[in-house]
Amino acid sequence: MPSLDASFYPLISWFRANGGTIDESSFGLTTFPAEEGGRGAVALKDIPESQTLFSIPRALTLSTRTSRLPSLFGIDRWRKAAPAGFGLDKGWAGLILCMMWEEANHGRWAAYLASLPSRFDTPMFWSEEEIAELKGTSVVEKLGKADAEHEFYKKLLPAVESRKDLFFPHHIPVYYTLEKFHIHGSRILSRSFTVDPPASGSGYYQDEEASAVNGSSHAMDVDELSPEASHEGSGDVDVDTDNEDEDEGIVSMVPMADMLNARYESENAKLFYEENELKMVSTKPIKAGEQIFNTYSDLPNAELLRRYGHVDVLPLPAELGFATLSSDSRGNPGDVVELRADIVVNVAARSTLGKQPDSSSATNADATMEDLKGRIDWWLEMGGDDVFVLEPPASSLPADLISLIRLLTDDTEWRKAQEKDKPPKAKTNRNTLTILMDVLEQRLALYNSTLEDDEATLASPADLPLRKRNALVVRLGEKRILYGLREKISNELDALVSKAGDESAGGSKRRGEGGNEGRTKKQRR
């Protein structure tokens, strides 16, 4: 069993002194090896299902509702957009400012904030060279570093500078810096929960008197637990979390609940809420010595890395169809690949031009692009997506991707779609599959390395730094899906070709199975 670590005592004693309760005979904090999450929670004895491991008074969660700052600042100026106010109830700037202020003034959450990490392995903190390792993955586009800096300079700093009585000038270079903004933002991204308000609707912004009351637990005897508070897996720095509505869930830091690590399909505890407190409850029996996990909805590695700074590496079930060239087939079974529609449009344009007698003419190219632009605008107007999610090969291909390919490459389908006001059905034929193969090649071309390269690097990981290794694991997972899909589509094409051969030998050729394009053999990346 992992040893219990005295470094957790300040957090635990602060938690208990402020009304938190812990079943200390069952629940302990400890430090696991880094690849198992580092600091985390452990079962000290066999725990049955539905046992409360600890409880947190709502008043001890840290949010713009529980911090005194918004009411001291003035709710109107906090909420109103510039120039009348600072729009601090939108996004995470308000919560970040509360965290900065509580830290600067050694407020109620000082011991909790001091216990949180200040160093992160999320790509937000990576160097350019490290970020380059992620080229081709969806992580790069979603970093949101520029948006975060904009929030800091345009919203948070002006609010700070407007109130010298609340934000002392000598605190500014220490607590209200861009670096601190990123640190608190990353703490929110990796640890916060969205907590619904109590049914009574009380406790919106705290006034001074209310928050002066220590957050003692008014434990209620409630047999039935309400739905769980959701882990803030969904939030982004740039997501608009409009907290105007008092019924809406609010992004909150939840001490103790955020000490639990996550692992694919390993969740054994969940956070539930009652009127006055939140409770972490076991959702299955946990054996003494096992880690207690609260998992954020089995995310793919790209998202785990972007939000939390870690990746899951587990055996990949063969039936999911991930391609592997080596004997080591480990990764995250929940991986997916994002595919942008512009790749599909470019491949469709090439295919259309290729069929024209004078494919090199600039006039033809312009006309083709103009036509495709009309089709894609129509697609978006009809609510079509501009990013598709490719799942492991055992799952079916996204129906909307097939539909878009038909819309872009088949004039009859395009005409029918407009007549019926409905995108084409997701039926595959030789033409769609050939285009899909090309799309997969183009998607693979976005990476700097091949599956072979990555597997070879991972096979000799001796001095692979953690960030490089995590980037490689993300790339590898995505490529294993793309290679697997390419194999699957190639087999489907082969089957169609031989079926068409048989039928033409037998004299009957089915409609729709004999596109003009021959199948082009691509060089494997």
Ligand SMILES: C[S@@+](CC[C@H](N)C(=O)[O-])C[C@H]1O[C@@H](n2cnc3c(N)ncnc32)[C@H](O)[C@@H]1O
């Ligand atoms: C909610 S906190 C859990 C407590 C955290 N381990 C700590 O030391 O404070 C989430 C963070 O823990 C780490 N983590 C969680 N699950 C992990 C896992 N399976 N492998 C590696 N790190 C993990 C990541 O750094 C993540 O951002």
